[in-house]
Amino acid sequence: MTHARIHHLAVGIMAIALIIAVMLALSATTVPARARTFSFNSAGSLVQQPLPSDWACAISRALSDRTFPCRDSAFR
Numbered sequence: 001m002t003h004a005r006i007h008h009l010a011v012g013i014m015a016i017a018l019i020i021a022v023m024l025a026l027s028a029t030t031v032p033a034r035a036r037t038f039s040f041n042s043a044g045s046l047v048q049q050p051l052p053s054d055w056a057c058a059i060s061r062a063l064s065d066r067t068f069p070c071r072d073s074a075f076r
Helices: 003-028 053-064
Strands: 038-040 046-048
Touching: none
Parallel strands: none
Antiparallel strands: 038 046
């Protein structure tokens, strides 16, 4: 085997190992139920859940680049 071929093979193996590591890390990560915006109904269809009311205030603050207080919000 030539040096270039060995190098190419090593890079390929490292890329596969990196992909596997990322896939395992993502599969082990759990998302809190309140952060999920989609759920399944009784028929098994994917449906969008309504966002909490305090999200409207937080998004308005982010879009307007202002720091007005949100009433009863976790995003203060």
